[in-house]
Amino acid sequence: MYNLLCPRMILNSLHDLECHKLKELGIEGIIFDLDNTIIPWDQQQMSPEIIERVNTLLKEGFKICLLSNNMEKRVKEIADIFNIPFVSRAYKPAKTGFRHAIAAMELSEEKVAVIGDQLFTDILGGNRIGLVTIWVRPLSSQEFIGTKITRRLERLAVRVLESKGLINKSAIIKNDNY
Secondary structure (H helix, E strand, O other): OHHHHOOOEEEOOHHHOOHHHHHHOOOOEEEEOOEOOOEOOOOOOOOHHHHHHHHHHHHOOOEEEEEOOOOHHHHHHHHHHHOOOEEOOOOOOOHHHHHHHHHHHOOOHHHEEEEEOOHHHHHHHHHHOOOEEEEEOOOOOOOOHHHHHHHHHHHHHHHHHHHOOOOOHHHOOOOOOO
16 A cells, blocks of 8 residues: 555656656656646746746657646646646546546556656555656645645655655655655
8 A cells, every 4th residue: 555655756856857767668648737746836827947847848759738636727727838638626646537637648557657746646646547656846835725734644654655665765855844
């Protein structure tokens, strides 16, 4: 059960994502979480650096789909910037939203990675259906109240995973939240 919370990769930022490593793993598509992964929570604007990074991934030939528990309007506004598909109100970590995102990219599970900032939604959901999971440091400490509560459980889970040798302490995302 603990393995379901273990990401395949841990990144400090999306800029640390290496396209060639994804390609070596056979990855052709990326599911991105929205809030605090590519845009700070409750913000309307993405940073130019994130926009550039996503555009680079698209130019490298990766298919991209946004997957969020957020409302359609917010997710669509960001997806439209890149002209990519999206799944809103996904109820992550439920498998259905992930499957819809994979179908929207017209790929199979083994060719898809998911990138997100939360163990209990993005990583758990992706691992439940066999995706390559990539845990990234949250863009902001500003979060929905429910997420703040979940972060406390996440910190506990990280300590348990570390004690069982399932993740390496030196690989843990460096951030004030952990």
